[in-house]
Structures are given as structure tokens and as C-alpha cells.
Amino acid sequence: AALRVEWTKARARALRWWEEVVLLDEEMRRAIAYCHWQADWWVAQAPCxxxxxxxxREGLFAYSAEQAAANRALAAGWSRQWAAVRDKARDIIDS
Known part of the structure; x- marks a missing residue:
């Protein structure tokens, strides 16, 4: 009976760990997607x-382009920085 209890506890820990991996991967995906969305939003704001x-007018366009570039750079940096972690996370999620 004690072995079954330990097995059940270990299984619950493993499932919680797997769920954390899923959540972390989704948080990273959303952060990158948000940066892309915000970059597009800045580009759309200039002519408004x-x-x-x-x-x-030139200043508004320059500022919106600068903000869009900053958001795209942030997304690119996070994509590079998190690529290895997200690859490992996908391996865990898909298994």
C-alpha cells in the first residue's frame, strides 16, 4: 500500500511538472507574439x-517606426534566447 501511495505522489509531481513546462512555453510564445502585435500597432498609429x-508628421512616423523596431528587436532577442528552451519544452510536451 505504501508503494502505491509513493507512486501516486510521484505521478502527481510529474504531471504538475509537465503542466509547468506547458505553461512556460505558452507564456514565452505569447510574449513574443505580443511584441509582434505591438510593433504592428505602432506602425498603424503613425497615420492616425x-x-x-x-x-x-515626420516626427510621428519616426517615433512609431522606432517603437516598432524596438518591439521587433525585443521579440527577435527573446526568440533567440528562448529557442533552445522552447525546443526542449516541445519535446517534453509532445512525448
């Missing part, structure tokens, strides 16, 4: 503010 002042 209508002005006849050329320098202001």
Missing part, C-alpha cells in the same frame, strides 16, 4: 494623427 505640419 492628421496634421499639416510636415516636421510633426
Amino acid at each position: 494623427y492628421v496634421t499639416n505640419v510636415q516636421s510633426l
Whole structure:
């Protein structure tokens, strides 16, 4: 009976660990996807503010492009940094 109890506890720990791997992989995926979404959002914001002042218009477009580039760089950095971990996580999730 004690062996069954220990087996059940070990199985529960393993399932919780597997669930943590699934959640962590999803959190990483969402963080990267959010950066891409936010970059696209910044690009879409530039033409929303209508002005006849050329320098202001150029500044708005430059700022939105800078923010979009920063978000894309963040997503690319996280993708590179997390690639090995996410590959291992997928191996665990798929098994």
C-alpha cells in the first residue's frame, strides 16, 4: 500500500511538472507574439494623427517606426534566447 501511495505522489509531481513546462512555453510564445502585435500597432498609429505640419508628421512616423523596431528587436532577442528552451519544452510536451 505504501508503494502505491509513493507512486501516486510521484505521478502527481510529474504531471504538475509537465503542466509547468506547458505553461512556460505558452507564456514565452505569447510574449513574443505580443511584441509582434505591438510593433504592428505602432506602425498603424503613425497615420492616425492628421496634421499639416510636415516636421510633426515626420516626427510621428519616426517615433512609431522606432517603437516598432524596438518591439521587433525585443521579440527577435527573446526568440533567440528562448529557442533552445522552447525546443526542449516541445519535446517534453509532445512525448
